[in-house]
Amino acid sequence: MPIRFFTAGESHGPGLTAILEGMPAGLPLTAEDINHDLRRRQKGYGSGGRMQIEKDGIAITSGAMNGMTTGAPIALHVQNRDFKSWKDRDITPITTPRPGHADLTGAVKYGYRELRLSLERASARETTMRVAIGAICKKFLAAFDIRVDGYVSQLGDVVADLDNMPLDERIARNEDNDVRCPDPVAAEKMHAAIRQVKIDKDTLGGVFEVVARGLPPGLGSHVHFDRKLDGRLVAAMVSIQAMKGAEIGAAFENAGKRGSQVHDDIIVDDAGQLSRRTNRAAGLEGGITTGEPIIVRVAKKPISTMLRGAESVDLATGEANPTVYERSDFCALPRAVPVGEAMMAIVLADALMEKLGGDSISEMKPRFDALRRNRLEDLPMDNREWRFGFDV
Ligand code: EPS
Helix, strand or coil, X not given: CCCEEEEEECCCCCEEEEEEECCCECCECCHHHHHHHXXXXXXXXXXXXXXXXXXXXXXXXXXEECCEECCCCEEEEEECHHHHHCCCCCCCCCCCCCCCCCHHHHHHHHCCCCCXXXXXXXXXXXXXXXHHHHHHHHHHHHCCXXXXXXXXXXXXXXXXXXXXXXXXXXXXXXCCCCCCCCCHHHHHHHHHHHHHHHHCCCCCCEEEEEEEECCCCCCECCCCHHHCXXXXXXXXXXXXXXXXXXXXXXXXXHCCCCHHHHXXXXXXXXXXXXXXXXXXXXXXXXXXXXXXXXXXXXXXXXXXXXXXXXXXXXXXXXXXXXXXXXXXXXXXXXXXXXXXXXXXXXXXXXXHHHXXXXXEHHHHHHHHHCCCCCEHHXXXXXXXXCCCCCCC
């Protein structure tokens, strides 16, 4: 895997750190390229008080100089403004775990004496650095005219009507409102659903979709499980805090249909260009890109910090005790869209680098232009009989 990255940092600690290794030299990169997506991640209806405190801005402390990557590891840092209200304070232990969060599982695994040690690192605050790394990967992909975007398609039980809206239009409208839903009628209902859930001191999840356009065919591979791009994308999405499912296109809906209703007929035009009539495969066949847009749908559970509380146990006393919280997000789904985009950009940048090799953008460009495409002339089909020539 040419791209590797690490993140570190606690939600209320001094700050967040990331290292991205494997970016080639010669990619134009400024703090603003990253800050644009950091701002998008902080904007969206349904947040609690924390987003009023944090104003995330990136420091690029290595790997890019004078606005250009050097090929060295890229180190990134973001400050947690909230740290100053925690650093000189006596901390009241949290000993009643929230169902659904990593509170209890983390404490059992690591033997913590209080639950804050779990939640500090399990917090979705960490997604700041994924978005920062993803923004660099988006910049890399954009050098090859590949774009990654996302939008909300369902929030709580409100489902957007997107069936007749082309992908380009969905993406053009994804920032039209503060729930990131391209269907304006559904967006109003989603907004109302969040308003109500705030009153009810409860939380909401939903579904967002991430789309990659402009991909060449031939990224990923069918030959081994960990090289299959569909598996890599689904794993990346479900690794995001609170994501419980991901599917390639309408996979679960397609599971109930017949093959003739699901697969995309292949056609050829007079110039020998192959294409598919539809894109129900959502850009991937055999774990390899087809050249059509990739669409991944991601299911987010409702946030587990609920102001109304939930039934639980005080682990210090062993007594039944409801969870108690004063501050929480009510619905983080709109803010999760840039995080999903980031994870897709990271996986696709990795797959493209695997395919192209090279240490600099200038080396990669001609290799990209020479890639096999969906043309008959790109395929050496000689129509000759052959034998299974194994030495057995
Ligand atoms: C989070 C709880 C909230 C969120 C936080 C993730 O933080 P706090 O407990 O400080 O109110 O706001 O997300 C962020 C800080 C962020 O930048 O997205 C959690 O428990 O996962």
